[in-house]
Amino acid sequence: xxDQPHSDQPHSEQPHRAPFRPFPxxxxxxxxxxxxxxxxxxxxxxxxxxxxxxxxxxxxxxxAGTTLEEVxxxxxxxxxxxxxxxxxxxxxxxxxxxxxxxxxxxxxADTRAPLAAFVQFTDLHVLDAQSxxxxxxxxxxxxxAFRPQESLTTQGAVSLVERVNELGAGPHTGRALDCVVTTxxxxxxxxxxxLDWFLAVMNGGEITANTGAPGVWEGVQTSGSSHYWNPxxxxxxxxxxxxxxxxxxxxxxxxxxHRSPGLACRWYSVFGNHDDSISGTLPSDWDGLLAMYTxxxxxxxxxxxxxxxxxxxxxxxxxxxTTASAAPEIDRTAAATKDxxxxxxxxxxxxxxxxxxxxxxxxxxxVGPAGHGFTEANAEEGTGYYTFEIAPGVxxxxxxxxxxxxxxxxxxxxxxYRWLEKLLEKGSSRWYDxxxxxxxxxxxxxxxxxxxxxxxxxMNNLLPEPGNGELRHAGxxxxxxxxxxxxxxxxxxxxxxxxxxxxxxxxxxxxxYWKITTASHVDFPQQARVVEVVDNRDxxxxxxxxxxxxxxxxxxxxLASLYRELSFNDIHADHAQEGEAxxxxxxxxxxxxxx
Numbered sequence: 001x002x003d004q005p006h007s008d009q010p011h012s013e014q015p016h017r018a019p020f021r022p023f024p025x026x027x028x029x030x031x032x033x034x035x036x037x038x039x040x041x042x043x044x045x046x047x048x049x050x051x052x053x054x055x056x057x058x059x060x061x062x063x064a065g066t067t068l069e070e071v072x073x074x075x076x077x078x079x080x081x082x083x084x085x086x087x088x089x090x091x092x093x094x095x096x097x098x099x100x101x102x103x104x105x106x107x108x109a110d111t112r113a114p115l116a117a118f119v120q121f122t123d124l125h126v127l128d129a130q131s132x133x134x135x136x137x138x139x140x141x142x143x144x145a146f147r148p149q150e151s152l153t154t155q156g157a158v159s160l161v162e163r164v165n166e167l168g169a170g171p172h173t174g175r176a177l178d179c180v181v182t183t184x185x186x187x188x189x190x191x192x193x194x195l196d197w198f199l200a201v202m203n204g205g206e207i208t209a210n211t212g213a214p215g216v217w218e219g220v221q222t223s224g225s226s227h228y229w230n231p232x233x234x235x236x237x238x239x240x241x242x243x244x245x246x247x248x249x250x251x252x253x254x255x256x257x258h259r260s261p262g263l264a265c266r267w268y269s270v271f272g273n274h275d276d277s278i279s280g281t282l283p284s285d286w287d288g289l290l291a292m293y294t295x296x297x298x299x300x301x302x303x304x305x306x307x308x309x310x311x312x313x314x315x316x317x318x319x320x321x322t323t324a325s326a327a328p329e330i331d332r333t334a335a336a337t338k339d340x341x342x343x344x345x346x347x348x349x350x351x352x353x354x355x356x357x358x359x360x361x362x363x364x365x366x367v368g369p370a371g372h373g374f375t376e377a378n379a380e381e382g383t384g385y386y387t388f389e390i391a392p393g394v395x396x397x398x399x400x401x402x403x404x405x406x407x408x409x410x411x412x413x414x415x416x417y418r419w420l421e422k423l424l425e426k427g428s429s430r431w432y433d434x435x436x437x438x439x440x441x442x443x444x445x446x447x448x449x450x451x452x453x454x455x456x457x458x459m460n461n462l463l464p465e466p467g468n469g470e471l472r473h474a475g476x477x478x479x480x481x482x483x484x485x486x487x488x489x490x491x492x493x494x495x496x497x498x499x500x501x502x503x504x505x506x507x508x509x510x511x512x513y514w515k516i517t518t519a520s521h522v523d524f525p526q527q528a529r530v531v532e533v534v535d536n537r538d539x540x541x542x543x544x545x546x547x548x549x550x551x552x553x554x555x556x557x558x559l560a561s562l563y564r565e566l567s568f569n570d571i572h573a574d575h576a577q578e579g580e581a582x583x584x585x586x587x588x589x590x591x592x593x594x595x
Contacts, residue, residue: 060174065167067091067547068585072525072554072564082243085554085565091547093585098503099512100540100589108536115447116391116533117170119180119548121160122453122494123520125274126198127153127188130211130219132298132342133289133350134189135279136228137220141312143572144523146220148229148239151254152563153188153522154209157201158260159550159560160521160528165264166551170532172544177265177530178391179368181398183494184272184453185520189279191293193347195359202372203365204262210255212343217251223300223340242571253559266368268398269360271384272453272495273410276353276402283406283466284350296344353404354379373398385416387423394533395427395446401454401493403472404465410454410495411461411472417481424448424485430593432484432511445593447533447541450482450491455517458495479504479515486510486593489533490543497523499579501545501586509591514543516588524567525578526550539595543588 063069073088097104129150136146149156169176182202187194193211200207212218220228229239233246240246274280278289292299351359357374364370373386373396384400397420401410412420425431429445432438459475482488483506490513491504497520504513518529532544552560567573578584 060172062169062171062174063090064171065163065548065551066171066530066585067527067549068093068171071547072549072568074568082245082569085568087554091584092581093587094581095587095589096501096503096582097589099505099509099514100591101509104536104540104589105538108538108540108542111537112173112534112542113537114170114173114175114532114534116394116449117173117175117177118390118396118449118531119164119177120451120492120494120516120518120529120531121180121182121521122518122528123185123272123497123522124157124160124182124198124201125153125185125188125520125522126157126194126201127522128191128194128209128211128348129153129221130217130342131189131191131293131348132295133191133278133293133348135299137301138312139227139572143570143574146228147522147567147572148244148570149563149566150522151209151217151219151221151251152559152566154197154201154207154260155254155258155559156521156526156550156552156563157198158207158258159552159558159563160526161201161260161263163548163551164528165261167530167548168264170530170544171546173532173534175532179265179388179396180263180267181270181396181451181492182267183270183451183492183518184402185274185280185494186269186272187275188522190275190277190284190350190356191348192351192355193345195351195356196347199359199363201260202263202267203363204260206257206259208255208257211345211348215252215255216343217255218342219251221251239571242569244569247562250562262366264367266372267365268373268388268396268451270398270451270453271353271356271400271402273402273408275356276404277406278350281406281408283404284352290350293348293350294344294346296341298340298342300340353384354382357384383416385419390449391533393444393446395448397423397448397450399450399452399478401452401459403461403463404468405461405463407461407463408458409461410452410459411474412459412478413465413468414471414473417473417478420478421481424482424488428485428487428593430486430510432508434484445487448485448488449531449533450488452491452493454495455493455500456491456515482513483511486591488513489541489590490514490516490531490588492516492518492531494518494520496577498577499525499527499547499583501579501583501588503588510593510595512590514588514590516543516545517583518547519577519579521550522567523577524564524570524573524575526564526567535592539592541590541592543590545584545586545588547584 068090070087072085074083075086139146186198226237231247231250357379361371388396390396427446456475456479462472499519500517502515527547530546552558
């Protein structure tokens with residue numbers, strides 16, 4: 001089940017919906033839809049003059065291939081109908097001084113030294129859209145239960161990999177990218193086949209995004225239901241009424257094999273709730289639901305509307321572990337609204353956290369060591385957290401914020417919390433104890449960038465894991481722990497599918513750090529984030545954040561282009577997930593520890 005909105009990120013009260021306005025639907029080939037008109041693009045270019053970007057002191061900045069240069073915007077047209085995308089002015093670049101008590105020196109660009117450059121992927125949601133273990137019929141309850149673009153997740157993810165390989169270096173400093181970190185929800189429904197596709201996207205390889213019968217689409221888009229977008233146009237549906245075109249060959253093309261080049265730099269993997277539970281929401285120890293993964297029967301709702309409402313309530317509450325109820329009871333003999341059968345497929349079997357780790361260890365990556373951060377000890381001990389070197393003097397800390405009890409939100413187990421505390425103490429030259437007293441050690445220490453799937457505000461699931469009564473720590477507790485260590489520069493995360501950047505405040509300037517949340521690559525705006533760490537050599541540090549989009553053109557003969565366009569037009573799309581200007585292309589200043 002998709003993640004729900006949370007209070008620490010901007011969300012609208014209701015999902016955005018385009019009004020349903022029936023009008024004749026053109027029957028187009030995919031090529032005809034995707035091939036952009038040169039005249040249209042030229043006209044748009046004239047209408048949108050180059051952005052006046054406040055690049056400030058970075059005279060050597062290379063904006064090409066980033067959202068500093070251009071960003072997807074809707075082609076001018078009538079509101080409320082299906083919109084094509086074109087290149088719009090790039091996002092402005094802004095300097096954020098929230099974490100400083102004094103203004104930064106304007107000369108810092110003349111003295112700064114790059115320390116590290118990495119890319120954050122998050123919430124790729126590589127998705128088996130034909131799986132019987134999905135609840136698409138609830139997409140009015142939670143919009144991402146069904147997305148019109150969901151058949152194209154692998155094509156979109158490959159295009160993002162291509163963008164990173166083409167970029168090659170940080171746009172501000174020119175430092176070669178040290179690594180990519182994907183902060184969870186790499187799969188949508190923790191199916192083995194989704195994991196296989198994800199690893200092929202990241203490491204390189206052939207991908208055929210099809211399960212069940214070879215060459216036959218058995219997902220809800222061919223179910224005959226008007227509740228979903230039917231790209232073949234065999235019946236009128238609510239998406240057609242919102243202006244979605246007919247693309248008769250789309251699903252065939254989605255199942256056609258394609259290849260990923262794999263990332264040209266090291267990459268590291270972090271657990272998300274969708275990598276660890278049924279639809280990212282329901283606990284994986286609910287055996288009645290587990291059997292549905294590899295079977296042929298698909299649940300499409302209850303015939304009894306009262307039972308349907310009860311299930312909806314359970315799904316709503318499942319997003320909040322403090323009110324979650326027991327597993328929904330599904331009687332396959334009498335409950336379904338229709339007899340919906342698919343071809344059974346063992347490749348859909350759900351993987352366990354150990355399976356996830358061992359699959360990473362078994363890979364031969366294009367670059368870097370096997371495991372992508374995970375070790376044999378992680379597999380044997382059942383731990384999903386580890387540390388790694390981003391660059392000399394800059395250490396990455398990968399946390400596992402998922403909770404084996406299930407449900408959308410997260411927390412940290414006590415053993416992981418204590419491991420984190422000891423790790424930060426060992427790597428710091430100065431820190432503050434639990435009473436706020438300054439502690440020091442010899443040496444310079446290392447800077448830390450902390451990665452997790454969940455944001456601090458979405459870590460309130462304190463339920464004990466099955467068979468484990470371990471104390472769990474909420475997000476505010478983890479945030480305060482990190483604030484004791486001046487060498488922590490940032491906590492980088494995802495989960496909410498929204499761009500958001502905030503400072504963790506403290507009266508002591510060196511105890512402040514940045515909380516950086518990046519939008520997903522399944523919902524619009526489908527972005528990733530480059531972060532360059534620099535020492536300004538004036539008593540401050542900067543994190544230079546730049547958003548990037550997939551390499552696919554805004555209009556072109558590319559399934560990845562269509563993937564982006566459909567996500568923009570999804571009737572449940574929340575365009576507020578782009579965030580504000582201060583959440584996107586920004587310089588984030590910090591006081592250097594001890595300065």
